[in-house]
Amino acid sequence: MDLREMFPMKLGFGGLRLPTNGEKDHIEYDKMCEMVDEYMSAGGKYFDTSFIYHRGKSEEAMAACVVDRFGRDSFCLSDKLPLWAVDGKIDLQSVFDVQLKKCHVDFFDFYLLHNVNRNDTDFIEKSDAFEFQQRLKREGKIRFAGFSFHDTPEMLDKILTEHSGLDFVQLQINYYDWLSNYVQSKKCYEVAVSHNMPVVVMETVRGGGLSSLPPAADQLLRNVQPQSSASSLAIRFAASLDNVFMVLSGMSNIDHVRDNCSYMRADKFKKLSDAEYETIQQITKIIKMNKKINCIECGSCSEVCPENIEIDKILSIYNDSQLFGNYNFPEMHFNIHVRGNSAKKCIKCGACQTVCPKGIQIVDNISAICKIYDK
Numbered sequence: 001m002d003l004r005e006m007f008p009m010k011l012g013f014g015g016l017r018l019p020t021n022g023e024k025d026h027i028e029y030d031k032m033c034e035m036v037d038e039y040m041s042a043g044g045k046y047f048d049t050s051f052i053y054h055r056g057k058s059e060e061a062m063a064a065c066v067v068d069r070f071g072r073d074s075f076c077l078s079d080k081l082p083l084w085a086v087d088g089k090i091d092l093q094s095v096f097d098v099q100l101k102k103c104h105v106d107f108f109d110f111y112l113l114h115n116v117n118r119n120d121t122d123f124i125e126k127s128d129a130f131e132f133q134q135r136l137k138r139e140g141k142i143r144f145a146g147f148s149f150h151d152t153p154e155m156l157d158k159i160l161t162e163h164s165g166l167d168f169v170q171l172q173i174n175y176y177d178w179l180s181n182y183v184q185s186k187k188c189y190e191v192a193v194s195h196n197m198p199v200v201v202m203e204t205v206r207g208g209g210l211s212s213l214p215p216a217a218d219q220l221l222r223n224v225q226p227q228s229s230a231s232s233l234a235i236r237f238a239a240s241l242d243n244v245f246m247v248l249s250g251m252s253n254i255d256h257v258r259d260n261c262s263y264m265r266a267d268k269f270k271k272l273s274d275a276e277y278e279t280i281q282q283i284t285k286i287i288k289m290n291k292k293i294n295c296i297e298c299g300s301c302s303e304v305c306p307e308n309i310e311i312d313k314i315l316s317i318y319n320d321s322q323l324f325g326n327y328n329f330p331e332m333h334f335n336i337h338v339r340g341n342s343a344k345k346c347i348k349c350g351a352c353q354t355v356c357p358k359g360i361q362i363v364d365n366i367s368a369i370c371k372i373y374d375k
């Protein structure tokens with residue numbers, strides 16, 4: 001079955017930002033049930049959770065609000081195995097069994113290795129995690145095997161080349177990160193296409209950052225589409241990509257569900273028009289005008305650095321953390337994209353600063369930033 005044909009509505013119900021009473025691990029089931037009902041009545045079928053979301057409570061919430069209330073064939077459940085959280089525990093089967101139990105199911109429709117990246121390669125090899133997934137598939141314990149991913153396009157290509165039997169990949173894709181120098185949504189998407197690998201999209205609205213725009217960007221949207229929410233542009237951007245079969249949205253209340261479903265239900269969805277793509281480009285420019293450090297991501301500094309420090313990525317991760325808060329996990333991105341090539345290696349030769357077209361005080365800036373993230 002081609003996953004790209006499987007779901008008439010491409011909107012997925014994310015399990016990372018469920019309604020709570022303020023405490024991450026206290027999910028409000030009555031509110032979530034109302035949201036689930038609204039989503040399913042609009043044609044939604046895809047629920048996404050993980051071993052670690054909401055301090056381990058997201059899986060239980062999916063059990064109570066979805067699995068226990070609807071027939072098993074009326075929804076798809078996607079769960080993830082966080083390799084870093086079970087580090088040292090090579091017996092992945094016992095983790096998987098706990099997940100089935102917490103979710104009140106005897107199989108998962110979609111099962112992912114969570115956040116596969118270069119730092120996990122040793123553990124993946126030791127635990128034979130990709131083969132573990134294939135065994136689960138043969139045993140009928142999962143229907144589709146995939147992994148979520150935040151590393152580089154080159155790393156994605158390597159994994160997809162080296163491992164067979166994978167059915168999909170989950171990528172961070174949104175219009176702000178499309179040309180980012182570290183997330184590289186566009187290039188990662190193109191790698192997935194080149195492997196004919198269907199894609200699930202995560203961080204569609206960048207942890208909510210693209211749901212509430214700076215005033216000038218919001219005004220631009222109002223001028224073009226007075227009735228549309230900022231989220232609609234971000235969600236439809238991802239859903240307009242042909243190789244994408246599911247777009248996750250971290251909906252936190254019933255209004256989010258109503259808004260998302262209003263333009264994503266099968267009978268309403270429209271791909272973005274050329275004019276909307278143009279609006280998105282302008283909005284991105286406006287968001288970037290508020291960057292703390294005026295780096296244009298030209299990369300010249302990193303090219304001349306004798307210590308191979310990832311200068312431009314360090315600055316971008318920091319700038320994005322200031323624009324979007326910590327919702328998009330700057331530490332995680334730092335660990336993946338910079339680790340080992342941080343300011344700790346700087347010999348203060350000054351070569352980077354001589355080529356910077358913006359005259360940025362690079363040495364001081366990267367040193368201060370790396371103190372935050374390089375733990």
Ligand code: SF4
Pocket residue numbers: 304305306307308309311345346347348349350351352353362363
């Ligand atoms: S000053 Fe530091 S960061 Fe800049 S080029 Fe020299 S070693 Fe690299």
Ligand code: SF4
Pocket residue numbers: 294295296297298299300301302311312315355356357358359360362
């Ligand atoms: S040279 Fe300057 S503008 Fe270009 S990436 Fe480096 S810090 Fe940014």
